[in-house]
Structures are given as C-alpha cells and as structure tokens.
Amino acid sequence: MSERSVTPARRRGLADEVADTVREAIFDGTYAPGAQLREVELSRALEVSRGPVREALLRLEREGLVHTAWHRGAFVVELSAADIAELDSLRGALEGLAVSLVAETADERGLTAIEAAADTMGRAGDAYAMVRADIAFHDAVYAAAGHRRLREAWQAIRSQVHLFLLTRVGVSDDLAHLPGEHRELAAALRAGDTDRAARLFADHRKHAFHLLTGGRTAAPYPGSERESG
Amino acid sequence: MSERSVTPARRRGLADEVADTVREAIFDGTYAPGAQLREVELSRALEVSRGPVREALLRLEREGLVHTAWHRGAFVVELSAADIAELDSLRGALEGLAVSLVAETADERGLTAIEAAADTMGRAGDAYAMVRADIAFHDAVYAAAGHRRLREAWQAIRSQVHLFLLTRVGVSDDLAHLPGEHRELAAALRAGDTDRAARLFADHRKHAFHLLTGGRTAAPYPGSERESG
DNA sequence: TCTTGTCTCAATGTTAACATTAAGACAAGC
DNA sequence: GCTTGTCTTAATGTTAACATTGAGACAAGA
Numbered sequence: 356m357s358e359r360s361v362t363p364a365r366r367r368g369l370a371d372e373v374a375d376t377v378r379e380a381i382f383d384g385t386y387a388p389g390a391q392l393r394e395v396e397l398s399r400a401l402e403v404s405r406g407p408v409r410e411a412l413l414r415l416e417r418e419g420l421v422h423t424a425w426h427r428g429a430f431v432v433e434l435s436a437a438d439i440a441e442l443d444s445l446r447g448a449l450e451g452l453a454v455s456l457v458a459e460t461a462d463e464r465g466l467t468a469i470e471a472a473a474d475t476m477g478r479a480g481d482a483y484a485m486v487r488a489d490i491a492f493h494d495a496v497y498a499a500a501g502h503r504r505l506r507e508a509w510q511a512i513r514s515q516v517h518l519f520l521l522t523r524v525g526v527s528d529d530l531a532h533l534p535g536e537h538r539e540l541a542a543a544l545r546a547g548d549t550d551r552a553a554r555l556f557a558d559h560r561k562h563a564f565h566l567l568t569g570g571r572t573a574a575p576y577p578g579s580e581r582e583s584g
Numbered sequence: 585m586s587e588r589s590v591t592p593a594r595r596r597g598l599a600d601e602v603a604d605t606v607r608e609a610i611f612d613g614t615y616a617p618g619a620q621l622r623e624v625e626l627s628r629a630l631e632v633s634r635g636p637v638r639e640a641l642l643r644l645e646r647e648g649l650v651h652t653a654w655h656r657g658a659f660v661v662e663l664s665a666a667d668i669a670e671l672d673s674l675r676g677a678l679e680g681l682a683v684s685l686v687a688e689t690a691d692e693r694g695l696t697a698i699e700a701a702a703d704t705m706g707r708a709g710d711a712y713a714m715v716r717a718d719i720a721f722h723d724a725v726y727a728a729a730g731h732r733r734l735r736e737a738w739q740a741i742r743s744q745v746h747l748f749l750l751t752r753v754g755v756s757d758d759l760a761h762l763p764g765e766h767r768e769l770a771a772a773l774r775a776g777d778t779d780r781a782a783r784l785f786a787d788h789r790k791h792a793f794h795l796l797t798g799g800r801t802a803a804p805y806p807g808s809e810r811e812s813g
Numbered sequence: 814t815c816t817t818g819t820c821t822c823a824a825t826g827t828t829a830a831c832a833t834t835a836a837g838a839c840a841a842g843c
Numbered sequence: 844g845c846t847t848g849t850c851t852t853a854a855t856g857t858t859a860a861c862a863t864t865g866a867g868a869c870a871a872g873a
Contacts, residue, residue: 368654368856394825404858405825406635410642417646419733425597426825426864441733448681448734452673504648504670505677508737597826623855633828634855655834655855817872826863833856842847 369403370410376401377411378514381420381431382521392421392429418514434519436568442512442519443564447557449508450493454556456500458549465499466545473541477534485530486520492537496544523567536562598632599639605630606640607743610649610660611750617662621650647743663748665797671741671748672793676786678737679722683785685729687778694728695774702770706763714759715749721766725773752796765791 377397380386398408412429415421423429434442457465472495476488490513497506524530536559543552606626609615627637641658644650652658663671686694701724705717719742726735753759765788772781 370856391824393823395823406857406859409825410638413639413642423825427866428825441731444681444685444731445733445737448677449737451680452677456673502670502673504674504741508674508678508740511737511740512733599826620854622853624853635827635829638855652855656836657855815873817870819868819870821866821868823866824864826861828861829859831856831858834854836851836853838849838851840847840849843845 369407370414373397373401373403373407373411374414377415378418378420382517386431388431388433388518388522390431392431394428415514417511419512420514420518432515432518434515434522438515439519439564439568442516443560445512446516447560449505450496450556450560451553453497453500453502453505453509454544454552455549456502456505457496457544458547458552460501461499461544465495465501466541469495469499469544470538470541471495473534473537476537479534482524482530483521485533486517486524489520489533489537490517499544520567533563598636599643602626602630602632602636602640603643606644607647607649611746615660617660617747617751619660621658621660623657644743646740648741649743649747661744661747663744663751667744668748668793668797671745672789674741675745676789678734678741679725679785679789680782682726682729682731682734682738683773683781684778685731685734686725686773687776687781689730690728690773694724694730695770698724698728698773699767699770700724702763702766705766708763711753711759712750714762715746715753718749718762718766719746728773749796762792 377386377392386392392412394405394408394412398405401408412421412423416423416429420432421429422432432438457469469492472488472492476485476492479485479488493509494513497509500506536555540552540555540559543555606615606621615621621641623634623637623641627634630637641650641652645652645658649661650658651661661667686698698721701717701721705714705721708714708717722738723742726738729735765784769781769784769788772784
C-alpha cells in the first residue's frame with residue numbers, strides 16, 4: 356500500500372521549480388494577461404540565473420500560457436473569443452477519446468481516483484477552489500485513460516483552460532450544479548456506458564461554455580457539436 | 585498575388601536552426617532510435633554553443649522525437665507497439681475534428697492546397713518521398729482547418745508519425761494505392777461531405793495501420809474505432 | 814503634416830567557464 | 844558469490860559576462 360506512494364524520486368531541476376512558481380503567479384493574478392515576463396526580473400526575484408528562467412518560459416510557452424517573440428520577450432497570453440472556441444473544440448476531441456478509453460478499459464484505481472476528484476469538488480469552498488477541483492477532475496479522467504500522449508495533449512491546453520476559468524469565474528455564481536454533474540459523469544464512466552458518458556461530457560462542456568461566455572462569444576466550432584448530436 | 589507569399593520575416597534564432605538540423609539527422613538515420621544526443625558533441629558539430637543546442641533538444645522533446653532524463657541527457661525515442669497504438673488513436677481524435685472543420689468551413693485556398701498536396705504524392709519517386717508527401721498532405725488538412733491549437737497538437741505527434749513511417753517503410757511496397765486514396769479524401773473534403781470524409785480518413789488510417797504493423801502489433805485503442813463504426 | 818533616418822537603451826540571444834550529478838569500475842565486507 | 848561503499852569520469856545543470864536586436868524618441872527633410 357504505502358509502496359504505491361513512493362515517488363520515482365527523480366530530481367526536478369530549477370527550471371521546473373521556476374515554471375511552477377511563475378505559473379502560480381499567473382494564476383494568482385500577479386502577472387495579468389498581456390503582462391511581460393522579463394528574464395532578468397524573474398531571475399532576480401527567484402534568485403536563479405537566466406538559464407533556468409529561459410527554460411521555464413519555454414515550458415510555459417509549450418503550455419500555451421505564454422507567447423514569445425524574437426528579441427521581444429515573453430508575455431502572458433490574452434485569450435480572445437476565438438481562442439476560447441479553439442480550446443473548447445479541441446477539448447471536445449480529446450475528451451471524446453479519453454472518455455471512451457476510460458469507459459471501456461479503465462481499472463479500479465483510475466475509477467476510484469475520478470470519483471475521489473468528483474467528491475473533492477463537492478467540498479470546495481469558494482469559486483476558485485471549485486475551478487481547481489474542476490481541473491483536477493478532468494486530470495483524473497485523462498490519467499485513468501492510460502494514454503500518455505493524450506494526457507500530454509491535454510496538458511498543452513490545460514493551463515489555458517484554467518486561466519480562462521479563473522478570469523471568468525464570478526460572471527456567474529451559479530456553479531453549485533457542477534459537483535452533481537461531475538458525480539454523474541463519474542457514475543457513467545464506472546458503468547462503462549461509453550455513449551452516455553460521451554453525451555454527458557459534451558453537455559457538460561457546452562453548458563460551461565455558454566455559462567462562462569454568457570453567449571456573447573463567437574459560436575463554438577462546428578466540430579465541437581458533432582459528438583453531442 | 586506576390587503579396588501573399590511575403591513571409592513575416594521574423595528572425596529564427598540558432599535554436600530553431602539546430603532543431604531542424606537534428607530532426608533531419610534523425611530522419612536520415614544519422615541518429616538511430618535509442619542513440620544519445622550529446623550536447624557538447626552537437627554543439628561542436630554545428631559550431632554553436634550549448635545554449636541553442638539545449639533549447640533545440642527541448643523543442644524536439646516537445647515533438648516527442650527525443651526524451652530526456654535528469655543528468656542523463658537526451659535520447660532518440662524508440663517507439664514501442666503501445667506507442668504506435670497511442671499515436672494512431674490520438675491521430676484519429678485530432679483528424680476527426682480537423683476533417684469536420686475543413687469539410688464545413690474551409691476556404692478555397694485551403695482546399696486547393698490540400699489537392700495540390702495530394703497531387704504531389706502521385707508524383708513521388710521512391711517510398712521515402714511518398715512518406716514525406718503523405719505527411720505534407722495531412723499538414724495541408726490541418727492547415728486548412730484554421731485551428732491553431734489543433735495544428736499544434738498535430739505537430740506534437742507529427743514527427744513521431746514521420747519517424748514511424750520511415751522505420752517501417754519497406755515492409756510493404758504496396759503503397760501505390762495511397763495517392764488515389766488521398767485524392768479521394770481531398771474530393772470528399774471539397775464536396776463538404778463531412779460524414780463521408782470522416783469515414784474515408786478513418787479507413788485510410790486503419791488501412792495504413794494494419795499495413796505497416798503487419799498485424800503483429802497490439803490492437804489499436806478501442807477509441808480509435810468509434811468514428812468509423 | 815507625414816515620412817524617414819539616426820540614436821539610444823533596455824531586453825533578449827549567445828557564449829564559455831564553473832558546479833553538480835549519475836553510471837560504471839573496482840575493492841572491501843558479509 | 845553477492846552485496847555494499849567509494850572513486851572516477853563523462854555528461855548535464857547552472858552561472859555570469861558578452862553580442863545582438865528591436866522599439867521608441869527625436870530631429871531633419873519633403
């Protein structure tokens with residue numbers, strides 16, 4: 356049992372540490388969308404040299420949280436309406452695969468983790484904790500899929516989704532229904548009902564999309580509608 | 585007309601140059617799967633310092649062509665049967681979205697580019713040129729989808745697919761039917777027939793999968809079969 | 814008034830030296 | 844004979860200094 360929790364014990368290096376710190380700073384609002392991330396500034400603040408900072412910024416760029424330009428530096432991304440639509444449709448495609456994998460091949464451990472994540476969401480205090488729990492729930496689903504590249508594809512947009520949720524949280528405080536939805540999703544996955552699970556996940560996304568954009572955003576890509584029809 | 589081909593003219597930096605060179609070297613077989621990529625060795629050979637080389641290796645890692653371990657360096661990936669199955673299923677999910685986007689919203693320019701890529705394939709000389717043309721065809725499809733993050737998700741596995749095709753080319757010299765298939769795919773896309781295009785693309789992948797793995801490989805993920813049913 | 818050329822400077826791109834790590838060889842101990 | 848500890852060495856991780864770039868300010872010219 357306790358053997359299971361033994362971490363691979365691999366050293367992480369300063370770059371990972373820096374990346375985590377900066378990512379949290381962006382989520383905390385320390386660096387707002389559009390803000391510039393200066394290498395020397397960060398290296399001074401974190402007491403490391405510019406090497407690891409550069410590497411960390413590259414990693415954040417891979418996550419889509421930061422965009423860089425030649426000799427002009429790194430900036431926190433500003434998500435446009437079109438970007439939100441892209442994230443929504445791509446999420447749909449990835450989650451479609453993840454859900455079918457989990458429903459058809461997931462083991463007990465993965466299903467338990469998903470249900471635990473759903474339960475955690477029910478105990479979330481404020482809206483920000485709710486957002487964290489929501490992301491964690493989807494993390495659990497991707498983890499249970501047992502598909503490394505799929506998980507990596509999710510991680511490439513995960514931070515952007517997180518950022519979007521954080522900036523839009525508060526436009527609607529009617530988030531109380533989410534924990535119930537997640538428990539329903541978890542139940543469908545455990546039941547192995549692929550079609551029902553896929554439909555629920557699609558509805559879940561569409562629901563959140565319209566709720567958070569308030570309908571003022573561009574319509575989602577047509578491709579994102581296909582699986583729910 | 586000529587205005588259209590004006591490149592953004594942005595400087596690329598040594599890291600991009602190095603990444604391109606090393607990627608080509610991997611595809612050429614200079615660095616076989618499993619080979620170590622030493623930073624000092626590369627920096628000496630390319631006459632740059634280790635900084636850009638490190639950055640290039642990070643980029644190749646993002647493409648999945650290389651994997652690195654703490655204080656142990658970078659190695660060319662060795663694709664297992666499970667990896668191939670992952671690539672196939674993830675490709676299916678991404679292409680499903682791409683195909684529906686192209687069939688429903690693509691403009692004339694994108695469709696023309698796809699057809700041009702299909703025609704190029706017909707004129708491919710040897711099997712290696714055929715592989716390049718095949719990748720280029722799919723590139724054109726993703727480009728025509730007009731979905732930046734989808735294209736990036738494809739680029740994250742593109743090189744791995746390319747590497748796999750190169751290592752397996754020759755197990756079957758019956759690749760003559762591919763150009764015809766591609767032209768058929770292009771026609772379905774231009775016709776805007778989403779369902780037919782999706783079915784054709786799924787069959788195309790399944791066909792290539794079985795052809796190149798010779799059926800000796802693990803079965804593809806169940807999720808990869810869904811859209812063709 | 815608008816354009817164009819020059820200048821300045823802050824920031825990134827690059828380099829080479831230094832510090833730390835991990836795998837392998839080898840001998841001591843059980 | 845097998846394990847364990849130490850040493851060596853080759854590689855990466857990190858640092859700080861140097862080189863290059865791009866945006867803005869400003870003045871001269873049409």
